[in-house]
Amino acid sequence: MSIDVLSVRKRQEGFQFVNELESDSDSDVEMANDEDKVDSGEVAKDGTIVTPGELVTDDPVWMRGHGTYFLENQTYASVAGTVSRVNRLLSVIPLRGRYAPETGDHVIGRIAEVGNRRWKVDIGAKQHAVLMLGSVNLPGGVLRRKSESDELQMRNFLKEGDLLNAEIQSLFQDGSASLHTRSLKYGKLRNGTFLQVRSPLIVRSKKHTHNLPGNVTVILGVNGFIWLRKTSKVDNASDASNVSGRNAATLSGASGDYKPGSNSVSITRLEEESSWEIYSDKNDPIPEAMKRTIARYSNVIRALAHCEIGITEARVVAAYEASMAYSHVGSLIDKDNMESIGQDVINAEKMRGNA
Amino acid sequence: MVMSLTEKRYLQECLISKPPLRPDGRNDDQFRPIEVFTDFLPTSNGSSKIVASDGTECVVSVKSKVVDRSLEDDLIVVDVDITGRRDDSPLVQEIASILNRVLLLQIDQEQLRLTQKYSFKLYIDVLVLSSYSHPLTLISFAIYSALNSTQLPTLISSEDDLDVAELPTFHDYDMSKLNIDIPIMFTLAVCGQNVIVDPASSESDVASNGILVTWCKGKVGAPIRTLSLNEEYTRGIHPDRLAESIRLIEILAPKVLQALDG
Amino acid sequence: MSRLEIYSPEGLRVDGRRWNELRRFECSINTHANASDGSSYLEQGNNKIITLVNGPQEPKLRSHTNATKAVLTVSVNITRFSKTERSKSSHRNERRVLEMQTALVRTFEKNILMHLYPRTQIDIQIHVLQQDGGLMGSLINGITLALIDAGIAIYDYISGVSIGLYDTTPLLDLNTVEENAMSSVTLGVMGRSEKLSLLLVEDKLALDRMESVLAIGIAGAHRIRDLMDKELRKHGEKRLANVSSNQ
Numbered sequence: 001m002s003i004d005v006l007s008v009r010k011r012q013e014g015f016q017f018v019n020e021l022e023s024d025s026d027s028d029v030e031m032a033n034d035e036d037k038v039d040s041g042e043v044a045k046d047g048t049i050v051t052p053g054e055l056v057t058d059d060p061v062w063m064r065g066h067g068t069y070f071l072e073n074q075t076y077a078s079v080a081g082t083v084s085r086v087n088r089l090l091s092v093i094p095l096r097g098r099y100a101p102e103t104g105d106h107v108i109g110r111i112a113e114v115g116n117r118r119w120k121v122d123i124g125a126k127q128h129a130v131l132m133l134g135s136v137n138l139p140g141g142v143l144r145r146k147s148e149s150d151e152l153q154m155r156n157f158l159k160e161g162d163l164l165n166a167e168i169q170s171l172f173q174d175g176s177a178s179l180h181t182r183s184l185k186y187g188k189l190r191n192g193t194f195l196q197v198r199s200p201l202i203v204r205s206k207k208h209t210h211n212l213p214g215n216v217t218v219i220l221g222v223n224g225f226i227w228l229r230k231t232s233k234v235d236n237a238s239d240a241s242n243v244s245g246r247n248a249a250t251l252s253g254a255s256g257d258y259k260p261g262s263n264s265v266s267i268t269r270l271e272e273e274s275s276w277e278i279y280s281d282k283n284d285p286i287p288e289a290m291k292r293t294i295a296r297y298s299n300v301i302r303a304l305a306h307c308e309i310g311i312t313e314a315r316v317v318a319a320y321e322a323s324m325a326y327s328h329v330g331s332l333i334d335k336d337n338m339e340s341i342g343q344d345v346i347n348a349e350k351m352r353g354n355a
Numbered sequence: 356m357v358m359s360l361t362e363k364r365y366l367q368e369c370l371i372s373k374p375p376l377r378p379d380g381r382n383d384d385q386f387r388p389i390e391v392f393t394d395f396l397p398t399s400n401g402s403s404k405i406v407a408s409d410g411t412e413c414v415v416s417v418k419s420k421v422v423d424r425s426l427e428d429d430l431i432v433v434d435v436d437i438t439g440r441r442d443d444s445p446l447v448q449e450i451a452s453i454l455n456r457v458l459l460l461q462i463d464q465e466q467l468r469l470t471q472k473y474s475f476k477l478y479i480d481v482l483v484l485s486s487y488s489h490p491l492t493l494i495s496f497a498i499y500s501a502l503n504s505t506q507l508p509t510l511i512s513s514e515d516d517l518d519v520a521e522l523p524t525f526h527d528y529d530m531s532k533l534n535i536d537i538p539i540m541f542t543l544a545v546c547g548q549n550v551i552v553d554p555a556s557s558e559s560d561v562a563s564n565g566i567l568v569t570w571c572k573g574k575v576g577a578p579i580r581t582l583s584l585n586e587e588y589t590r591g592i593h594p595d596r597l598a599e600s601i602r603l604i605e606i607l608a609p610k611v612l613q614a615l616d617g
Numbered sequence: 618m619s620r621l622e623i624y625s626p627e628g629l630r631v632d633g634r635r636w637n638e639l640r641r642f643e644c645s646i647n648t649h650a651n652a653s654d655g656s657s658y659l660e661q662g663n664n665k666i667i668t669l670v671n672g673p674q675e676p677k678l679r680s681h682t683n684a685t686k687a688v689l690t691v692s693v694n695i696t697r698f699s700k701t702e703r704s705k706s707s708h709r710n711e712r713r714v715l716e717m718q719t720a721l722v723r724t725f726e727k728n729i730l731m732h733l734y735p736r737t738q739i740d741i742q743i744h745v746l747q748q749d750g751g752l753m754g755s756l757i758n759g760i761t762l763a764l765i766d767a768g769i770a771i772y773d774y775i776s777g778v779s780i781g782l783y784d785t786t787p788l789l790d791l792n793t794v795e796e797n798a799m800s801s802v803t804l805g806v807m808g809r810s811e812k813l814s815l816l817l818v819e820d821k822l823a824l825d826r827m828e829s830v831l832a833i834g835i836a837g838a839h840r841i842r843d844l845m846d847k848e849l850r851k852h853g854e855k856r857l858a859n860v861s862s863n864q
Contacts, residue, residue, distance in 0.1 A: 005552075005607055006386040006614045010393070049853040051846055052765060053773030053808040067770065069730060078730055078770035080849050082857065095853055096647070097768025098654060098673065110357070112675070126673040126737050161357035174735045190361045193378060281360040283368070288376065291369055295380040302379075308859050329380025333408065334388060396665070396747055398701045410651025414746065416698035434697060434707075438742065442707070480698045484667065484744060485652035 007334055046085050050077040050092055057090065065091025099124045099199035099223040101177035105168040106208040108189070108221035109179065111158050117151055119158055121166070124199060124223045127176040131158075135169060135180035137187070139276045157279045163189040163227065165219055184234055185209060189219075191283050192229025195298050197305035199224035203312060210313040211235055212320070214293040218301075220311060226301060228294045230286050296323060299332035300341060307342030318345045356487075358560060367561040367588075371547030378557060384607055386553040389496065391615070393504040400477075401505030401533070405497040409555060412484040413493050415501040421469065421523060422476045430467050430476050431458045433498075437483040437490065450491055453540075453567070454481070454498070457578065461538040461571040469510055471517045477505075488556040489584060491567065495540040499615060502537045506530035538571035539608070539615075542582060543600045545592050550599050552607065559584040564592045566600045570608040575601050623798050624783045631794050637833055639778070639790045642844050644758070646766040646852055653742075655767025659759045662792055663749035668759035670767040673737035687734035691721045691741045693756065699748045700793075717753060724805055724815045725760060730770040739769065750792040751779035753803045753817060762845055773808035776841040777815070780804065780834040782822055787830045789837045802830055806838035 043057035044050055058074040067079045068091060077083075079094040101107070101123065109121035112128050120128040133146055133154065158164060165186045166179040181187050201224065202208075208220050217235045219227040300319040304311050322344035323332055331337055358366070369376040375383055387408045396402035401417035422430070435451040436442070458479070467475045479498060483490050508525035516523070544554035544562035554562060565582035568575060579601070583589055621631055628635055640662030648667070649656035655670035676682045695708040708714055721741075729739070741760055745752065757777030764771055781788045781801040791801055800822045805815030813831075822830070 004614065005384055005610050007388040008614045008617055009388070009390045010617055049850055049857070051774075051849050051853075052771045069770070069772065076772075078772065079768050080765045080853060081768070082853075094768035095856055096655065096766060110359070120675075122675070126675075126734060128675045162359040163362065176736070188361075189359070191365070193365060194358075194362060281364075283361055283365050286365070286368075288372060291376050292380070295376060295378060298378065299380055308856075328382075330377070330382050330385050333379050333381065396698070397663070398747055399698055410649070412649065412652060414696075414744075416696070416746075418698055418703045420703075436694070436696070436707070438694070438744075442709075478698075478703050480696060480703070482694075482696055482744065484669070485649070 009335075043085070043090065044083045047082050049081070050083055051080045052076075052078055056083060056092070061088065062090040063088050065089045067092030067094055096198075098126050100175070101125050101129065101168050101171060101223070102204075103168050103170055105204065105222040106165075106219075107168060107179070107223040108163060108165055108194075108219060108225035108227055109223075110225075111160050111162045111164070114154050114159060117154075119154070121164070121179060123177065123179075123221075124196070124225060125177065127174070129168070129177040129179050130172075131164075131166065131179045131181070135178070135182060137182055137278070139279070158188060163194060163225075165189055165221075165227065185238055187278050188280075189227050189229065190280065191232070191286060192227055193294055193298060195226050195228070195301060197224045197226065197301065197311065201305055201308070201311050202226075203310050205312075209235065209238070210316075212297065212313070212317060214297075215290060216293055216297055218297065218313075218316060220313075226311075228297050228301075230284065230290055230294075292329060296320065296329045296332070299323070299329060303332060303338035303341045304345065306335070306338045307346075309342055309345060315345055315349075318348055322348075356556065358557065362557075363561050366557060367546070370549060370551070370558060370561065373548060375546060375549040375551055377551065378555070381551075383549060383551045384603055386611070387555070389493070391496075391500050393500055400507060401501045401503075403497050403500035403504060405493055405500065407488075407493055409487050411486045411488060411490060411493055413486075413490060413497045414482045414484065415494070415497040416480045416482075417501050417505045418478045418480070419475045419505075419507055420478070421473050423472060424468075424474045425472070427474070427476060429455075429459055430464045430474055431455075431462060431479065432477070433458060433479045433481065435481045435483070435494070438485060450494065453491070453578070454479075454494070457538050457540065457569055458498075460578075461569070461576060462535050466535040470512070470514045470523050473516070473523050475507060477502075488554060488559055489542050489565065489582070491540055491582070492542045492553055495538075496611075496615060499537045499539050502533060502535065503616070505533040507533050536572045538569050538576065539611070541568045541570065541604050541607070542566070542584075543568065543603070544584060545596050545600075548596075550596055550603060552603065554584065561585070561588055563588050563590050564596075566592070566597060568600055568604045570604055573609075575604055575608075621794060623795060624786060624788065630788060632792060636786055636788050637836070639837055639840060640792065642841060644762055644845060644848050646762050646849065653763075653767075655763045655765070655769070657759050657762035657766060659755060659762065661751070661755040661758065662790070663747055664745070664752060664755040665747040666755055666759045667744040667746065668756075668763040669742040669744075670739065670760075670763040670769070671742070672739035672767070673734040673769065674740075676736070676738040681738055682736050685735055686731035687729070688738045689722050689726050689729065689731070689741070690738065691718045691725070691743070691760070693718055693721070693743045693745070695745045695748065699745050717756070720753070720815065720817065721756060721760065724757065724775065725764070727814060728771050728773070728775055728807070729764065730772065733770055748793075750794070750796040751790055751801075751803070754778045754790075754805075757805050757815065758841060758845065762849070765849060773810070774842045774845060775805045775807060775814050776838040776845065777803065777805045778834055778837045778841060780830050780837070782826055782830055785826065787826070787833045789833050802834065804831070804834040804838055806835055806842070808842060809839055811835055 054077045056075045069078050077092045081092045081094040107123050109123040112122040113120035117133045119131040123129045166181045168177045169180040170178045211217050215231045217231045300323045322341045390406045392404040399416040400419045404414045406412045433454040509529040509531045511526050512524040543566045545564040562584045565584040567582045644659045646657045648658045653669040657668045659666045681688045697704050754777030779791045781791045781799040783799045800820035803817040
């Protein structure tokens with residue numbers, strides 16, 4: 001294998017400080033006033049780009065959503081982004097910004113603070129989310145009351161730095177989120193590795209846990225936090241109860257240790273699983289080949305993120321297959337290789353779309 | 356960033372297996388890609404900016420001054436500023452002292468000599484904009500690139516000025532390239548029986564120790580020392596790891612220099 | 618030593634500009650995507666400035682929490698090598714720098730929709746790699762761009778520019794040589810309006826000339842706003858094109 005030990009890109013002329021910057025404009029040229037001005041009584045079209053301070057509409061019938069403000073009967077944009085009109089609601093979706101939690105989102109978070117009957121969880125939003133002691137399953141079954149001793153040993157369940165998988169239960173007035181982990185598919189994360197991408201790249205969907213070929217499971221948190229792990233019994237069970245809508249590749253990969261009878265999770269199973277084991281800090285033994293697979297998945301997801309391609313199960317699998325052209329996982333950190341994988345995925349989709 | 360116990364255990368297991376399984380699949384001797392920008396500060400004699408793929412970024416400026424050699428001891432001064440760290444924090448102090456020592460030790464001050472009486476003095480200012488892993492390797496690469504791009508005014512007065520009370524005079528616009536041997540430094544992380552180059556922040560967090568190896572004038576030179584990469588996992592190292600690090604750098608350094616000179 | 622002619626009878630300045638011309642203005646956003654929520658790089662004449670915005674995020678200190686609005690911090694790092702002559706001090710905690718930081722916080726506190734971000738903190742970090750006059754104006758422009766890049770809601774652009782008064786002629790967008798030779802004013806102008814969110818007059822200035830100084834300053838600031846707007850739209854369109862082809 002001949003791999004460069006160090007890949008160096010050099011830039012040397014002109015206004016070279018910045019990536020992808022074509023210094024094509026001469027600033028001495030007078031600007032043409034070519035902006036689309038909103039005329040009286042009109043509203044900017046769906047999808048047009050607006051910048052802060054720009055008049056979006058002077059028609060007061062519109063309800064003003066995020067990214068706008070209202071002054072003297074006129075609605076202005078407060079962020080740079082695209083205009084979105086849903087019924088009578090007018091908002092501007094920013095081009096960039098932190099993750100904004102919504103009720104029902106499946107997210108991954110990291111414990112930032114252990115407090116009084118609650119954990120503060122970093123979910124990459126503007127504020128930390130709150131996980132109440134009452135919103136988690138504790139050893140000894142779901143119906144058990146939380147006692148004072150639970151309060152005292154909160155760090156034994158979850159401590160600073162721990163990663164968990166949770167759902168947004170509700171939002172507070174100030175926009176911060178409250179989480180819960182009251183389901184088998186949520187809880188502390190083990191047996192794998194973490195990576196983070198920009199949150200808009202993860203599209204909200206019905207299912208965010210996917211079993212991938214090679215006995216690896218990925219959790220694509222809506223907040224852009226991603227967990228890759230060895231596929232567990234629970235993953236297989238939940239997958240089996242939800243066979244529809246999966247692509248064939250996953251099926252063949254995951255069906256390796258498919259066990260009949262484990263396809264539904266009963267209450268008793270739930271209690272069984274709610275033992276101390278769910279808060280364990282130990283990993284199961286993971287074979288080296290699988291670790292290598294996890295590293296490859298992690299790199300191809302980064303490649304998709306680098307190309308700003310929305311991350312879905314199908315694309316992760318497609319990118320993984322495309323990456324097989326590079327036998328060495330470490331060569332996938334190269335920009336050119338990442339871009340070529342992204343291109344492969346897009347091209348494959350276009351081909352299928354045309355066929 | 357704090358990692359969870361399970362993450363650390365998983366990662367450590369990966370890194371101590373033979374050969375090491377790095378989280379991004381790199382070989383033990385593979386660096387992360389970097390981008391190098393040079394000569395963007397016209398008011399400095401030399402400048403460079405290096406961005407690593409994880410967002411770690413470092414800007415270096417080289418400015419020169421003509422000084423009377425009999426009045427100055429050190430002809431190279433390095434100043435380090437790391438965003439988010441106080442100037443008197445241990446990391447900043449440690450990096451500044453290592454850099455000052457290495458550059459004074461490895462660069463022949465004669466190469467900065469201008470006349471019998473006067474020399475150039477180089478002020479190297481390092482600004483780390485954001486750092487996720489130990490920034491020493493990156494800073495060292497940035498200093499190398501900056502010094503390599505450094506242009507100094509060309510002398511037109513006589514070199515022999517011992518008896519003349521005259522300041523050196525320079526050509527109006529002609530510059531000549533600074534020609535010195537520049538040392539570069541490598542940080543390596545020790546994980547069990549393995550030694551890996553350019554550890555990422557997560558790798559540094561579970562490494563059992565760090566080793567600093569200096570390369571100058573075509574060979575491994577002083578200083579070679581250990582470097583604490585984290586507080587939790589640090590333990591002593593076997594001399595074999597040291598020998599292995601040196602062997603690794605002996606193979607790698609020429610390739611790295613070639614890439615940087617590009 | 619011959620004195621430099623600040624403003625020639627033919628109406629040319631030291632760098633060849635006319636009285637009402639701006640310096641070269643180039644900017645770019647999202648330059649440090651891995652290190653911040655929003656970032657910009659700005660070259661205004663020979664000023665070279667990196668601005669990083671982090672937040673809105675959980676306050677690092679409890680004492681920095683405000684239950685009704687965000688807390689804004691600005692730190693200006695003027696590097697030792699930013700001028701031709703290397704400075705001996707690090708400029709940190711210098712009175713002049715602290716005053717700049719305070720003025721910037723005041724200006725942008727009024728421009729950000731702070732009430733949308735209760736219990737959070739917005740940190741702005743500025744690195745001045747090179748300076749050549751009119752620094753305060755450039756800092757304002759850099760911050761405006763980085764805030765927009767971060768997706769933080771603001772009322773309008775604020776564009777900054779400095780204006781000097783040479784004898785009776787106002788000169789737009791001063792460089793260091795000019796700044797040292799005459800009295801100057803720094804303006805921060807809201808969008809395309811004639812509202813000033815910042816007015817800094819640190820030298821003696823004939824009041825009867827103020828009007829002409831403000832007039833050319835506001836016109837210059839509007840021009841800068843348009844240049845920033847153009848760059849933002851260009852970036853936005855590129856981004857959208859990328860997304861639509863990839864979804």
